[in-house]
Amino acid sequence: MATSGSDAGGIVWADGLCKKYGKTEALSQLSFSVDEGEIYSIIGPDGAGKTTLFRILTTLLLPDEGKAGVDGLDVVADYRDIRRRIGYMPGRFSLYQDLSVEENLKFFASVFNTTVEENYALVADIYRQIEPFKDRRAGKLSGGMKQKLALCCALIHAPRVLFLDEPTTGVDPVSRREFWTMLKKLRDEHGLTVLVSTPYMDEASWCDRISLMQGGRFMQTDTPVGIVEAYADRLFAVMAADMHGLMTGLKACPLVATSFSFGAAYHVTLVPGATPDALRSWLTAKGYAEVGITEISPSVEDCFMALMKTSEK
Numbered sequence: 001m002a003t004s005g006s007d008a009g010g011i012v013w014a015d016g017l018c019k020k021y022g023k024t025e026a027l028s029q030l031s032f033s034v035d036e037g038e039i040y041s042i043i044g045p046d047g048a049g050k051t052t053l054f055r056i057l058t059t060l061l062l063p064d065e066g067k068a069g070v071d072g073l074d075v076v077a078d079y080r081d082i083r084r085r086i087g088y089m090p091g092r093f094s095l096y097q098d099l100s101v102e103e104n105l106k107f108f109a110s111v112f113n114t115t116v117e118e119n120y121a122l123v124a125d126i127y128r129q130i131e132p133f134k135d136r137r138a139g140k141l142s143g144g145m146k147q148k149l150a151l152c153c154a155l156i157h158a159p160r161v162l163f164l165d166e167p168t169t170g171v172d173p174v175s176r177r178e179f180w181t182m183l184k185k186l187r188d189e190h191g192l193t194v195l196v197s198t199p200y201m202d203e204a205s206w207c208d209r210i211s212l213m214q215g216g217r218f219m220q221t222d223t224p225v226g227i228v229e230a231y232a233d234r235l236f237a238v239m240a241a242d243m244h245g246l247m248t249g250l251k252a253c254p255l256v257a258t259s260f261s262f263g264a265a266y267h268v269t270l271v272p273g274a275t276p277d278a279l280r281s282w283l284t285a286k287g288y289a290e291v292g293i294t295e296i297s298p299s300v301e302d303c304f305m306a307l308m309k310t311s312e313k
């Protein structure tokens, strides 16, 4: 009987979750809540604790401390019921490589005592894209097609919440974009709640809310716009003819508070009172040629770096 879960304000929630592997603290007092119908993303680098959190929420791993719930049920006491109500796509797609596309989908439906026909409406848009290859073995599909099939398999029992652990890792940019479009459609047309983890900061804009995760903690949770708006400093992109040498100059410059390498430029914040003109003069006086300093808007990645306080300086 499923009675032990409390709502705690969201369709998915956690309160003070802790999980250690030996001395490694994978989750540290983690609390959060996801609203019904949200696309909620947990963004963080390898080792941040994303998979551990997903495994606890999908009832595959027990927390050391704390509580969590899904759809009004408790992840420990009500694990059987939760498993029927969620769809889970682990990082490595859980497809049967030797079964065909169609056989995989039928198999996942049968595991949940349902049929493909019963819930076809939920997967129709996605399945249509891979249907021409329905007799092909899953192992012979491209990465993008595997991803679509895995998504169909995770949806075929009509779950209330979908958990996707790094679904876009190793997938080409076009397929990544298509994937996020599919998730938005599932939310908009079927009211599905989606929890998704990703190491790609540029995927934040697809989500309703995001949590930036590092070291088993959420450093910040907000809408993508809210995260960027909370960035407190002025940020500058700095370039020079000798980009490699420029790193040394920025590290040595007393006007620079933080500097990170970002693509073709360095992203730089200044100490209180310092100006970009003063930085340009300083760098030019040190012999750097063609110094370019442009004020820029921060990206989610800039916010993440600021939160990490791991400046290269």
Ligand SMILES: Nc1ncnc2c1ncn2[C@@H]1O[C@H](COP(=O)(O)OP(=O)(O)OP(=O)(O)O)[C@@H](O)[C@H]1O
Binding pocket: 021, 022, 024, 025, 026, 044, 045, 046, 047, 048, 049, 050, 051, 052, 053, 166
């Ligand atoms: N079974 C395990 N035994 C020991 N340490 C583990 C185990 N699983 C994870 N860890 C460690 O716990 C921390 C969190 O790992 P986790 O896999 O949850 O992070 P992640 O954000 O999903 O990263 P990744 O994408 O690399 O899986 C890491 O330091 C990882 O090395």
